[in-house]
């Protein structure tokens with residue numbers, strides 16, 4: 001088994017120096033998040049992740065899940081014990097409101113905690129993650145009665161949660177959804193249809209499962225504006241509110257996948273025996289809006305999966321590179337040295353570390369903005385942060401998952417041939433990571449959202465505001481002789497971003513196909529620059545503390561060098577992405593489909 005050590009020092013640095021933990025703890029409703037409490041939570045989470053979740057990760061991969069002849073799904077050994085401990089420890093409700101049984105802590109505090117869960121056992125963690133996302137949707141859209149019945153059990157994790165969107169003909173395109181719901185005449189509905197790829201659609205880890213299902217009412221308009229959302233429990237509740245009779249919903253198959261073997265991916269059949277009983281959540285035909293609340297929460301969480309898996313792969317590669325002896329020193333000829341000594345391996349490791357830190361800084365900063373958006377008494381400040389979160393949500397999901405995959409891939413390279421064989425365990429992270437750029441909306445769908453809804457619709461206004469903030473940082477960096485070169489580089493990369501933005505805005509109406517052909521490169525460009533901005537801010541904060549003689553000097557100096565490396569070794573991708581955005585769309589559009 002590969003060891004895991006929670007990167008608490010990096011996490012704490014980003015929380016306090018970049019994401020504004022102190023300011024957030026001063027907001028109304030966030031006062032509990034004192035530095036001592038946050039430090040204690042992170043420490044405990046690190047122990048839980050390393051001691052409970054990491055040890056069962058590999059066996060989950062090896063055993064996978066099994067569908068029995070009588071329709072039960074058996075999860076890997078250790079899953080039940082770990083889930084019970086996880087639930088009893090109150091981890092699921094860390095950021096849920098206290099009135100529903102949560103602990104009401106800011107998202108900024110729960111984000112590093114979830115990163116640790118994903119680092120150590122992503123397949124397991126998908127189960128409680130679904131509860132968090134579902135709770136978010138129910139809080140906003142469910143009736144008071146529904147909240148009283150379902151929400152507390154979802155927040156505590158007593159019952160499991162799922163999200164049911166995908167159907168064989170309706171993947172990225174939910175307008176094609178066919179699952180239907182008919183009023184039963186008593187306030188409930190009967191649901192019929194099939195959903196595929198439903199994570200944790202069936203299992204016996206909890207005594208009930210709350211499915212949230214998208215379906216069409218009989219008179220619903222076509223397309224996404226005709227989708228409604230329903231609560232459909234695995235077991236109907238008896239008079240005391242406990243799981244009673246089995247509902248007409250069953251798992252008819254589970255997928256055999258390249259990764260996340262411990263997470264059952266189920267084909268669910270609704271209504272084979274007269275209709276599955278469900279309750280409408282929110283207004284008819286507005287189900288997708290509510291589902292988007294759940295998906296937005298889940299999308300951010302999937303971005304955190306990217307950072308978490310990358311951190312774990314980086315730790316494994318670093319440990320291997322310190323042990324594996326191979327070759328001679330190119331300059332002195334000295335033999336018997338570990339491979340970290342080779343400049344190429346060292347560059348690879350530094351590049352992994354820089355990307356992990358950039359992802360983490362982007363995600364935690366976005367989590368901090370989320371808290372400000374929800375709690376800041378100044379409406380203008382709250383609104384600015386809400387717009388930043390909206391703009392960057394597809395980047396948090398799309399960029400962090402793509403980069404997470406890259407880092408897991410690079411980790412295998414550090415292992416050489418031992419990376420390709422399963423026994424070292426590194427291959428599992430690579431296989432597990434491959435899904436994250438696909439589910440919760442592929443990178444292509446995230447990029448369409450970014451360019452279409454977040455940029456073109458508001459003519460780039462929020463991105464221009466963000467660029468002004470980045471320029472504010474470059475101006476400050478220019479004042480410091482140690483950091484000035486980082487500022488110059490960041491400024492160049494921000495210019496690349498701005499020129500691509502100008503091109504997108506100029507062509508969004510007349511050459512939309514060209515713009516959309518460059519949407520994924522644009523998403524990468526924005527992620528690359530925002531990640532670099534955050535690492536430049538980290539260098540600034542580290543330098544400030546160095547100058548004041550505070551903290552661990554070697555660590556702080558390494559953060560300045562990390563930002564320098566990112567600007568030279570990662571951020572130049574911004575130029576290539578900007579070129580691709582501006583220049584590649586035309587050839588793509590002109591290339592005839594028949595010519596392939």
Ligand SMILES: Cc1cc2nc3c(=O)[nH]c(=O)nc-3n(C[C@H](O)[C@H](O)[C@H](O)COP(=O)(O)OP(=O)(O)OC[C@H]3O[C@@H](n4cnc5c(N)ncnc54)[C@H](O)[C@@H]3O)c2cc1C
Nearest residue numbers: 163164165166171172197198199265438439440441442444
């Ligand atoms: C392990 C796993 C777990 C999952 N868990 C769940 C779950 O719990 N609940 C649930 O509802 N679903 C779940 N899914 C389904 C997942 O969300 C979908 O697979 C995903 O949204 C993509 O849909 P699709 O597979 O039909 O691909 P398609 O939509 O067919 O996409 C194929 C390709 O076409 C591209 N494409 C499609 N449309 C566009 C467009 N408009 N613009 C640009 N490119 C486009 C995509 O980017 C992709 O590259 C899961 C899937 C897997 C594999």
